[in-house]
Every structure is written in structure tokens, then in C-alpha cells.
Amino acid sequence: MAAVTTPSRPPGPYRLTEEHDMLRDAVRVLADERVAPRAADIDRTAEFPQDLRRLLADHDILALPFPEAHGGLGGELLNVCLAVEQLSRACATTGLILAVQELGSLPITLAGSEEQQARWFPKLASGEQLIAFALTEAEAGSDAAAARTIARRDGDDYVIDGTKRFISQGSVADLVTVFAVTDAEVPRHRRLSAFVVEVPRDGFSVTRLEHKMGIRGSPTAELAFDAMRVPVANRLGEEGDGWDIAMRTLDRSRPAIAAQAIGIAQGALEVASAYARERRQFGERIGDFQQIGAMLADMDAGIEAARQLLYRACVAIDDGAPDASRWSAMCKLVAGDTAMRVTTDAVQVLGGYGYIDEFPVERMMRDAKITQLYEGTQQIQRLVIARALLGKGD
Amino acid sequence: MRIVVLTKPVPDPASGGERLGPDGRLDRGNSPAVVNGNDEYVLETALKLIEAAGDGEVILLSMAPQNAPETMRKALAMGATRGILVTDPAISGSCTVATTRILAAALRTLEFDLVLAGVDTSDGGSGVVPPGVAALTGLPFLSYAATIEPDVAARTVRVQRITPTGYDVLEAPLPALISGTQALGEPRYPSLKGIMAARNKEIATLSLADLDIDPATVGLEGATTRVVGSAPPPPRGATRVVREAPDEAARQVVALLAERRLI
Amino acid sequence: MAGIWVHGELAPDGSLAKLSTEIATLARTLAAASGDPEVTGVVIGAQPLGAAEELARFVPRVLSLTEPTTADHAAGTIVAERLAALVGEHQPDVVLVGAGPEGRDLAGALSALTGLGVLANAVAVSAAADGPVATHSVFGGKLVTESALSSGRGIITIRPNTVTAEPAATAGTVESISATGDLAQPVVPIVERIAAEGAAASIDDARIIVAGGRGVGGADGFGLIEDLAGALGGAVGATRAAVDSGWIPYSQQIGQTGKIVKPQLYLALGISGAIQHKVGMQTASTIVAVNRDPDAPIADFADMVVIGDLFEVGAALLAQLRARSG
Numbered sequence: 002m003a004a005v006t007t008p009s010r011p012p013g014p015y016r017l018t019e020e021h022d023m024l025r026d027a028v029r030v031l032a033d034e035r036v037a038p039r040a041a042d043i044d045r046t047a048e049f050p051q052d053l054r055r056l057l058a059d060h061d062i063l064a065l066p067f068p069e070a071h072g073g074l075g076g077e078l079l080n081v082c083l084a085v086e087q088l089s090r091a092c093a094t095t096g097l098i099l100a101v102q103e104l105g106s107l108p109i110t111l112a113g114s115e116e117q118q119a120r121w122f123p124k125l126a127s128g129e130q131l132i133a134f135a136l137t138e139a140e141a142g143s144d145a146a147a148a149r150t151i152a153r154r155d156g157d158d159y160v161i162d163g164t165k166r167f168i169s170q171g172s173v174a175d176l177v178t179v180f181a182v183t184d185a186e187v188p189r190h191r192r193l194s195a196f197v198v199e200v201p202r203d204g205f206s207v208t209r210l211e212h213k214m215g216i217r218g219s220p221t222a223e224l225a226f227d228a229m230r231v232p233v234a235n236r237l238g239e240e241g242d243g244w245d246i247a248m249r250t251l252d253r254s255r256p257a258i259a260a261q262a263i264g265i266a267q268g269a270l271e272v273a274s275a276y277a278r279e280r281r282q283f284g285e286r287i288g289d290f291q292q293i294g295a296m297l298a299d300m301d302a303g304i305e306a307a308r309q310l311l312y313r314a315c316v317a318i319d320d321g322a323p324d325a326s327r328w329s330a331m332c333k334l335v336a337g338d339t340a341m342r343v344t345t346d347a348v349q350v351l352g353g354y355g356y357i358d359e360f361p362v363e364r365m366m367r368d369a370k371i372t373q374l375y376e377g378t379q380q381i382q383r384l385v386i387a388r389a390l391l392g393k394g395d
Numbered sequence: 396m397r398i399v400v401l402t403k404p405v406p407d408p409a410s411g412g413e414r415l416g417p418d419g420r421l422d423r424g425n426s427p428a429v430v431n432g433n434d435e436y437v438l439e440t441a442l443k444l445i446e447a448a449g450d451g452e453v454i455l456l457s458m459a460p461q462n463a464p465e466t467m468r469k470a471l472a473m474g475a476t477r478g479i480l481v482t483d484p485a486i487s488g489s490c491t492v493a494t495t496r497i498l499a500a501a502l503r504t505l506e507f508d509l510v511l512a513g514v515d516t517s518d519g520g521s522g523v524v525p526p527g528v529a530a531l532t533g534l535p536f537l538s539y540a541a542t543i544e545p546d547v548a549a550r551t552v553r554v555q556r557i558t559p560t561g562y563d564v565l566e567a568p569l570p571a572l573i574s575g576t577q578a579l580g581e582p583r584y585p586s587l588k589g590i591m592a593a594r595n596k597e598i599a600t601l602s603l604a605d606l607d608i609d610p611a612t613v614g615l616e617g618a619t620t621r622v623v624g625s626a627p628p629p630p631r632g633a634t635r636v637v638r639e640a641p642d643e644a645a646r647q648v649v650a651l652l653a654e655r656r657l658i
Numbered sequence: 659m660a661g662i663w664v665h666g667e668l669a670p671d672g673s674l675a676k677l678s679t680e681i682a683t684l685a686r687t688l689a690a691a692s693g694d695p696e697v698t699g700v701v702i703g704a705q706p707l708g709a710a711e712e713l714a715r716f717v718p719r720v721l722s723l724t725e726p727t728t729a730d731h732a733a734g735t736i737v738a739e740r741l742a743a744l745v746g747e748h749q750p751d752v753v754l755v756g757a758g759p760e761g762r763d764l765a766g767a768l769s770a771l772t773g774l775g776v777l778a779n780a781v782a783v784s785a786a787a788d789g790p791v792a793t794h795s796v797f798g799g800k801l802v803t804e805s806a807l808s809s810g811r812g813i814i815t816i817r818p819n820t821v822t823a824e825p826a827a828t829a830g831t832v833e834s835i836s837a838t839g840d841l842a843q844p845v846v847p848i849v850e851r852i853a854a855e856g857a858a859a860s861i862d863d864a865r866i867i868v869a870g871g872r873g874v875g876g877a878d879g880f881g882l883i884e885d886l887a888g889a890l891g892g893a894v895g896a897t898r899a900a901v902d903s904g905w906i907p908y909s910q911q912i913g914q915t916g917k918i919v920k921p922q923l924y925l926a927l928g929i930s931g932a933i934q935h936k937v938g939m940q941t942a943s944t945i946v947a948v949n950r951d952p953d954a955p956i957a958d959f960a961d962m963v964v965i966g967d968l969f970e971v972g973a974a975l976l977a978q979l980r981a982r983s984g
Binding site for chain 3: 408415436495499515517520526535619632
């Protein structure tokens, strides 16, 4: 009988400390006072909110994913997620600024040398620079190892050719972590290598910006590399480590997307419950009608369940759980589906008012959809969880 | 400049969970503790004064039976330098006389230029501890401050004290003890850097023995006052809801005021 | 046994504070109930005699102590030190003091100097066999507690408007006494007195308060609140939101970090009645609220709530009040 790697690590206790509470409250206040008033405008204009990026930088929020040694605030995953959640409660685009800063820099955290970290982290932690994560291609989405972007060694440089698509913040980033094939002849999972590319540079261009359903203020770019030269010193880890780096990155980055989803859902619940308290029909508050009350109750319970799973996952992953992939896939799966259901129901609670842009729930519903798609579709998350349960086949 | 800020952990007034235990003492387990609101205003002032001076420290001084480090942590995250916690099981149930003695004894172990305290607390609300501590320590006492302006070179401090008709400007030599109000200005939110830095800040503890205070003279046993009964407030009676048009609604208000001989 | 003492507090103009006349009235009731008719008033100040004579209308005996230092120094600690000496000499059972800023400063220092306990912010005091029992409203009015002095002796600070002041049937006597010895506590000079611009009527012991909140919308909106207060002969109060917005000075703020008031009438316009405000005014005898939102918390504890626009209802009310008095 084959050994099954059943993820049986019993979850240890976790609780939010006073420090977590303070951090969450600090970000919440900022989100309520400074981010929420901008959210509708960001969605309408579909412009990247540089003012809010500076706000996050000024308040050290972009420093959260980075180690203290390089100007960061320690990189605790739960802290990052608490902040993404609170920001996304007000504006999903703004929450994503932090989530992408973490996503793009995780390869450096996981595989970068001390020298590389010292080179790039301080400006990322201060928010002076942004970083994007370029793995996906038009024909290599869920099947990321099928990438066609090629990095060819030429002396002390690599020459990179290819096109990446659906790159969040790809057009506003100062650094891009690019995954490219360095050897097409080896097994799939040894084909890729990871490079940190300072942009703009010769051979780099932004060839397209997508028109999206949601997170409209976050530019989603197509990046083209035409004989783009990148020094060997910018390679993370060894040649062939790319796939492993990307997968380990996603294990740690998916919780931030779960946090974004939970934040969006919480924001929608708050709008829907306030509306249900105020709106009167047939002489009663609509929330007092059982059908509306039950919807709100289900929304609240679903969000709390997803939130607890997320926090638990953050602690497990930071503790070095061997089944980190499972935790991270589970929390994004549950949170993304919860966000979609909750925001759809929030629109329903508001009725006709939910469908127009006078209230934010229609935006939240559009924003929620992406959390079921990016950093692995929900289908991929289930695949990851099932694989952790069953082990690899022959 | 060195400023001591007296901070009291109180049950969060917004939590709605404040209640008395069976012995008439505050049941601190039933609602989250927060830094007393008025203490945050003076803490903010202390932080601003230190920032303006360029150097110095803000020392928190609290007294609590237990659990205070967590509340003190928020004040440290706001920027206070370090904390001193007088904690002893015997303290539980102390009256204002004992509290005043204990805080005065703790202050005698410290060097400082200023002591700041909120004018009162949201739980006890007696407002008698700051003047009492000043009297026991022999510090000049300046109360109900709306502004606090020390002149370190001249070793004096000026305070605008709120009066029913305006302000009295008071001046005293340093060190002095000042009770402050909300008029001092909004407390800051802790910054993320401040929150992370707080975990490494020192919270020293002092016991009653350290202060040479006999435990029998404090706490519930030594208290000068005791709660002898408590009950929910009598119901106010039904609320009359008036939905009529303004003129008619105003007429009903006038009728009520006349009926109760208020006009 | 030296019975009950009443501290006669001096108002800024040197007259006897209204609160002290209420406390003196309370003291007589308490003395009668405890079978110990001795009530003594104490007035300490630079020119105490006028206030002492006023206080003597309420209690049989008043000690008037001239302490010139209080003319241009913060009075609380100085009065406390002089009073502490008198308390040490005469050993009264109970010292009743106002629960306003002056009284609290005094009570705190007096307690520290004498070791007497303090029952603070009493809304009523009754006599029991082993000493007075004070009633307090605590935890934002969720609970009413009764507290006693362990030794039967101590200090009680009394909130304004707990009783209606009534002079005694016969006026008492005033004894002028002189202070002995230098002051040991440091004195704090008053270097300047600043009158607030257009200083509003004090809310501390106002019989009627008209208060505005966030719903008033701006400093201009407080014109209506002031007009209503004028028509009712009351003072203007405000919520923290209105004060934070800069529409009205902090001296008029009622609630958690402002003042706690107990007027006969509290007319609240555009005030939702959040707990932080409620704690400051819920013991008002009559509460009338005007609010758009029928579900605002204030509807749960007001005697009357008018659902409507505060400006429309307020204007109608002002017109009718003026018509009555005109």
C-alpha cells in the first residue's frame, strides 16, 4: 500500500493578540476614513490610486510583508492578511495593492539571497517601489509550467523573450518577478527559473491593459519581453527552481486573496445590514422580515467561518506546516465562494438599489468574482486540497 | 524631559459589558479593558511634548490587580517609552484613598518633570485621585487642563485651566502634576511601526512590598467605602412618540413642558 | 460628634455656588433623618463673608475662614488644606462637597490629607444607622448602586440638581475664624484669567439644557439651539460630535469625556443618544428628543420623542414658546 501523505497535523490553538487587534484597528480606521471615500471613484475611473498607494506607504502598511532587517515589519502572514482584509472592506483595489506587493516579493523572501533581499526590500518596504508577479501567460494559466517565455543564458546575462498576461499592477510596478523557461528539455517542474527585473528597461513593454469586471482600479497588464537582458545576479535561486518558487509563493500568497475576499464580503454585509435596519416597507424594517433576516444571518455566519479558517491557515503556514498548500487552498476556496455568495445576497437585500451605483454592493459583487479566479481558480484550489488528501498518483 | 502618565485600564464603555461582581467590585472579566479615555488625551499631550523637546521619555504608571500589560501595550504602541505596573493581588477592590497612596508611593520611586493624569475615569469617575496624589507627593497641582506648555529651561509649566467662564492661566514650577481633559486634543492612533515596536518595550512591575505598603491597608478589606446595594435604574416610563407635523408636534412638546411646570 | 459639614463653594464671581445651596438643603434633610441636627457650613476664600451669609440662610451655623491666597491662586488644594485642619480639629462625621471640578479637586486633596474616604458623584444621600448611604448612577446608567463609608465617616461629593434648594425656616449664624499656620502644600498662581468669547451659560447646574448633536449640521445650526435655550431660560449643550466638528466649545460638551448633567429638562435636537452621550444626561428629569430616525437609541430613554426635521420642529417650538412668553 502506498504511503499517503494525509495532512493530519492537528491545528494548534491560535488567538489574535492585542498586537493583532491594534494593527487591525489601525488599518480599519485608515480604511474607513481615507480609503472608503475614494472607492467608488476608483472603480468608475479605473485608474490606479497612486494617492492610496502613498497612503499605505506613509502608514507603513506596505512594510508588513518584509523582514525587520530590511525596513519591514516582520512579514507575519496574519498581519498582512488582517491589513488586506480591512483595506478590502473599504476598497478591493486598495487591498490588492498590499496583496500584490506581498505576492511579487515572496519569491525574493523564499529564494532570494541575503544580498538580493538587501538590494530590493528596503524600497519595497517603504513603498517607494511596487513589485508585480509575472507567471501567467495566455496559454499557461492553471497549467503554469506550460510557460513559453524563454530565458537564454548569454554571458553574465539572460536574454528573455515572451509575453506574460493578466499581470496585476504590471504597468505600475518598478520590479517584476518573471518566471521563464531556462531549459525546455527537463521535466516540467524543472523547466522554469525566476528573475527579478527592474523596469522599465530595454526590451520591456506594456502591450495591453485589460478592461475588467471588477478591481477596476488595479491595472492588469500584458507584459512583452523582446530580447530583454537581465543580469544573472537577478536570478532567484538556481536555474530550474522557478516552479518550486512559484508554488511556494502561491502557498503563502493565497491567504491574502482570501483576506481580500473576506474584506469585500464584510463590507457588503455591513452595507446590507445598515440598509435592512433603515429601509422600511409595509411599515416595518425590511431586516425584520424573516427572509431578509435569514439572508443576513447566513452572510454573517459564512464570513466568520471563512475568517476563522483564514486566520488559522495563516498561523499554520507561518508555523511551517507541511501541508501549507492545503491550508492556503482551503482558505481561498472558502473565502472566495463566501465573498461571491455574500455580495450577491447583499445586492438582493438592497433590491433595485443594490443594482445601481448609488450603493457600493454592486461594485463589491463585481470585485468579489476575481477572488474565485486569480492565484488559482477555485477548481485548482480543490485540486490542491484533493492532492494533499490523496497523495500523488502513480 | 521625563513625563509620567497615570493610566488606568477600564472596562470598555462601548462594550456594554460593565457590571459588578457579587462582592460589589467591578467585574473586570466581563468586558475588554481599554485605556481610560481621558488618560489618552494626556498621553497624547505627553508624546507631543517629548517629540517637540527632541528627547526624553514618557513613562506609563498604572495600578491594577492583573491583566494590565495588554492595555498598557496600546499606550506603548502610541509611543510611550516604557511602563510601570503596580500589581498585587491585594490591590483588588481598593478604594480611592488606597489608590492614591499606592500611586503616590510609586511616583516617589521615579524621577520626572511632569506627571499627567486624566481628570477622571470612565469607570469610577470620582476625579479625586489626581488631586490626592498631588497632595500626598507635595507636587503643585494644576487641574482641568486644556493646554499644557512646559518651559524646560525655566523649569516651569503653564496650563490653561477650564473654568465656567473661560480659562485661568496657571503657572507652576516643575515638577508638577496636571490633570487634563479632552480639550487637549485627539489621541493619535498607534502607527504600525509603533505597534510592532511596543512588543519590545519594557513593562516593569512593582508589588506592594516594593512600595512598602501593608496589604491589609488596601484592597477590599482596607477600603474606606463599600458598595451596599445595587439595582437596575427605575424604568423611565414609556416614551411618547410624536409623528405629527411640526406645528402640532411643537404644541405637544409645549403641553408636556407646561404640564411638568418646566415653562 | 460634629455632624454634617457642607462646603460652601465660591462661584467665579465670589458668590455662593448654587450647588452649595442644594447640598446644604440635602444636609438638613440628612441631619433630621439621622437625629443629629447639627449641620455646619464652611466657606473658605479671600472674601468669604458674603457667601457665608448666603449659606447661613440654609444651615444653622457657618464657619467663614478668610484665606487671601485663593484670590490669585488655584483654590482647590489651598481650601483642602485649610479644611483638612478644621476637620482634624472638629472631627465632623461627613463632609459634603460639590461634584463639579472645584469640588473634586477639593475632595481629592482633602481625602488624601485626612485619610477620609470619598463617595463620589452621589445623586442622592440617605441616612442609615451606621452612617450615610450615597446613591450613584454607574456604567452609563445601567446600574444604580448604593455605597456607604466603612467607618461611617468620610467625604461625599454631590452632583448638581439632586435636590431643590430651600432656605431653612430660620437663618443661621456666621462665625468668622482665622487660619492658623502657613500652607504646606505648594500654591499655584493664576497668572491670567481669560473670559471665553461669548461665554455660554454654564451647563453644570443648569435647570434646562437644550442640546444639539451631529444632526444640527454646523455652527450656524446651533443658532436655533441657542434661541431655544434663550426662550426656555436654559443653557446650550452639545454632543462630542458637535464639539469635535468645532461648532461649539468643549465647555458645553455632555457625555463620557465631557460633563455629566442632571437638568430638569433636557431637550435634545439631532442627537442619536449613543452610550457615550447618554451617560452624561440620562438622569435628567424630563428628556424630550427631536430626531429624524425613529430607531435612534435616544427614543428608548426619552420621555417624548418627536420624529421629524429638527429645524422645522425647532422653529415651530421656538415660535410657540415666544408666543407664550410674549
